[in-house]
Amino acid sequence: MFELKKIIGSLLMPLPFTLLLIAFCLLFINRTHIKSYLTCWVLILSLWSISTPHIAALIITPQEATLKPFNLSQYAHLDKIVVLGCGANPNSQLPSNAQLGGCALARLVEGLRLAKHYPRAELIVSGVHSNTTLMSKTAVSLGVKASRIKQSPKALDTKDEARLLAPHLVDRQVALVTSASHMARAIDLFQAQGVSAITAPTQFYSFSHQTSSRQFIAQASVLHAVTTHCHEWLGKLWISLTRALDPEAL
Structure with missing residues (x-):
């Protein structure tokens, strides 16, 4: 009962609840434009996926594993x-x-x-x-x-x-x-x-250690962590592009 309560509570949080409502509404939309319809489903499922601890751990853990706390x-x-x-x-x-x-x-x-x-x-x-x-x-x-x-x-x-x-x-x-x-x-x-x-x-993220019942439920905090890592990837890309144009720039 405790785990069920946690799962239901997690699903009622703003991010997963909104995505579920959008998915539910899509079931009743006219599917004349099938490409747009399928694209909406792909976007919803993708956003849900990267907001789950399981997928976030696959994205974040490899980079964090290269770092150790200060000894x-x-x-x-x-x-x-x-x-x-x-x-x-x-x-x-x-x-x-x-x-x-x-x-x-x-x-x-x-x-x-x-x-x-x-x-x-x-x-x-x-x-x-x-x-x-x-x-x-x-x-x-x-x-x-x-x-x-x-x-x-x-x-x-x-x-x-x-x-x-x-x-x-x-x-x-x-x-x-x-x-x-x-x-x-x-x-x-x-x-x-x-x-x-x-x-x-x-500020390490340990999403792989969350309870199994929440591993595949979208969470705003997880999405924030993935967003932070995406920001860093863009930052590294910007440095690479800037140095390619001017090696002395950064």
Whole structure:
């Protein structure tokens, strides 16, 4: 009964429920234009598929499997801990941590974990001004001294972050903290600026470990994860195209 309740509850969530309603409506549509009719079914089934944990795991796991969490026992010293920016929802009525998006929080928490283990390392938070300010305030509220934190608030994207931070990171022992999906692109851009960083990935997706009863039910959170990885694929493609036109561009 418990599993049945979970399945029904999952199917009634906005994404799967909407797709089911659209599919139901298609059953009553005039099928004169058979190509358009079949195309609609293909699109619905495709969207449902990539929103399920089973298919998402097939897409995401191979890339994440190449990354390992930062091993504290493997490195005796760090000079810099760089936390790359992510989404925020500024609202002055909320504490700083409540204004950070899930992605930004995941990255910052990993940065704080490293900062606690390496008390002499400088913590650098990067991104747009509102993001770095919120991350800095959150770090201070959780016990990190303000004097340890450096903000890099002028970067609009990862390319800017690498370019602006490179002068402070070259020839230093640096840990680069970002989401697992974003790590390959970030490391590529930092290496292009002469920065050799140790990867400290976070925000891994473990969809293959969800209960079997939910493996084939569409979920908005799963679709968001797949969308994030698609964004990274497009980012890598853009870098490749830009470098093909101008090897010195990125």
